[in-house]
Amino acid sequence: MDRAILHFDLDTFFVSVERKLDSRLEKRPILVGGTGDRGVVAACSYETRQFGVHSGMPMKMARMLCPEATVIRGNGETYSQHSKVVSEIIAENVPVFEKASIDEFYADLSGMDKYFNCYGMASELRQRIIRESGLPISFGLATNKLVSKVATGEAKPNNQLQVEAGREKPFLAPMEVQKIPMVGEKMNQTLNNLGIRYVKTIQEMPMEIMGQVLGKNGVSLWNRANGLDNSPIVPFHERKSISSERTFGRDTGDVRKMREMVRAMAETLAFQLRTGEKLTSCVSVKIRYSDFNTFSKQLKIAYTSADHVLIPHIEKLFDQLYNRRMMVRLVGVSFSDLVTGNYQINLFDDTEERLNLYQAMDYIKTKYAYNKDGDQILTWASTMGISDIGSMGNPFNGEPPIIPAHRNA
Template identity: 55%
Template sequence: MRTILHLDLDSFYVSTERLINSSLLQKPILIGGTNDRAIVIACSQETKAYGIHNGMPMKTAKELCPEAISISGNNAAYSKYSELVTEIIKEKVPVLEKSGISEFYADLSGMDKFFGTYKYAIELRQKVISETGLPISFGLSQNKTVSKVAVNVAKPNNQIKVDFGTEKSFMAPLSVKKVPMVGQKTYQMLRNLGIRYVKTIQEMPVDVMKGVLGTNGLTIWKRANGIDNTPVIAYSERKSISLEHTFNKDTIDLYKLKNLLVAMTENLSYQLRKENKLTACIVLKIKYSDFNIYTKQQKIQYTNADHILLTKVLELFNQLHQKRLLIRLVGIKFSHLIKGNLQINLFEKNTKQYQLYQALDHIRNKYGDQSIARASSLETHKLKTVSPLIPVIHKK
């Protein structure tokens, strides 16, 4: 029998800010920028009573709760504490999957014989709290879906164990919103059908759910019934995505080289967002005409935004490219990948910046990843027949 633990740092961004500045305790907090054109990335529990939620324009949030304290966000601190918690958990569990900057799955199967998994999970949670000062909750069950739902029921700063055989009854009274994969659009479809609670989905024939929602309907039906065989995938910091380009003719043309780096960075950034991932490390590679290879890397705050990554890539190129030799190959690699979304990287950006990324990605999803690009990188599209800009996922 499997035993899957899901740990989730409570209100991670708000908790981190309060850890750094204790004067923020029990005060309404809005994270996402200090100007009215920013968007709310995270908000404290005190603001939710005013109807404030993530993704809301900061101006609207401030109108609803004028006394709220606006914070631009400290991505460096969030990355630091995320990695600190990761190291604590990784040392104590057999298999760890980092599913986001503040969420973790661990497979504790078989440990009951020696430790008692619920007791062990409690001790692990207390270790995280005592060593970091951050509140954290967990759900423990036989699969990832039920454990994820359980941790949300357990919050704030608590724990729940769902015993084997009780998964279906645990899920039954919950809102269908609690089922993973049920977003706002799907929720509205289900509500239009008169489906409000998970129990109703459990009682429906699976063919009806498939008829309404297609293949997603089957997955939602299984999850509503507490069925999920998805494995915990071991977390590895060496997981990466990269691009390389070999020139037909070695070049020293800096204009061409930098435009190519722009195109490659755009492509990789889009792939990160498409797969809902963030990177914390950039590696730049140059191979010269004498076949000597040089690389330079830089750790960064978690991001998948073009403008942030592009600045860093060009900085690395300027630092690395010091020889007056012809260049045969350039490559970019983004590593230390975790799951995460675009919003946490746009603390100081306004809603137009966020909407621009959404619009560009929508066009790429519909017409292909090379369908739209910066003007400076257009020339590189002529190089596609020589060495296509196709990303490769590495997991060593």
């Protein structure tokens, strides 16, 4: 039985939401992102792309390329709410689906042709999403995730496309190689230097040659060029909260030590949010005194996963909560009301330098995590020396936690 994998993608999602909220923005060039000269473009309308604008570029450059564009700061919470509406519609209509990002979804319709026409069902579902969410959306339907994703890209804007079983190779053959997921600018340049511009060229090459030239990436690229992909749909389950607690080896009244501890826990949890592509809108702090009386305090905030936003809130909550002249046994930090989203979309006031800093820090943390003594390789200066604060793994994908050697806090 051939698989039937459906890929949905909300077209220019942030821009579409802004246009839904303000119809005067229709057909006008739109830039969503940091409004200052040092901000970053989070999303751009199709009207700006003919000028060479793309997401991720400095806002200053985008405004120079397209000076007539309307620049909008954007609101991560609003986008998350609209994404949730679409998620709920899809969940009601398919047996299993995967939420790949805030605006991208996969669904497995395999075997449903016995009862329904999969393409017809997908078409009806797309129309329902458009009708109930008010947002344009495109889909691709194919035998695997790779081809369905490429098909969605070809269907855009606001359209749909099916690649029937057995037609994967002819469908991909005439495309330029950068249309294959995993081929970025650097890989594309490497392939062009080798005289490879179109997918058909890779299809005609022996897999062994691709492996010799590009290693494992070459083998993976050959499989993708030939439309081969067995990656499964990962069922979507929304995690509502993450938390970290630490019981001190000995009850303490050292306020500075406790503040450093809650800072360190907030930093670790924020990192987990970013690696899990999650945002939080509710933060809380817990304190348990030596007499075992436990108190907590929470605060609603705008959706974020940024250290420099979350840590000050956590410190403020701790200062408000710690009001008894008594030794403390335990402190804890929790982030809840989680939604799917990339942290960059919520940092519209941030500079390109700050976004690059977060990406670099997260890369180092992911790759190296802890040194041989159990201390984090990379942390903010204010939390240096704080160890044993819990997992640096990803709690959203089943990754086992990486626990440093135990020390009494």
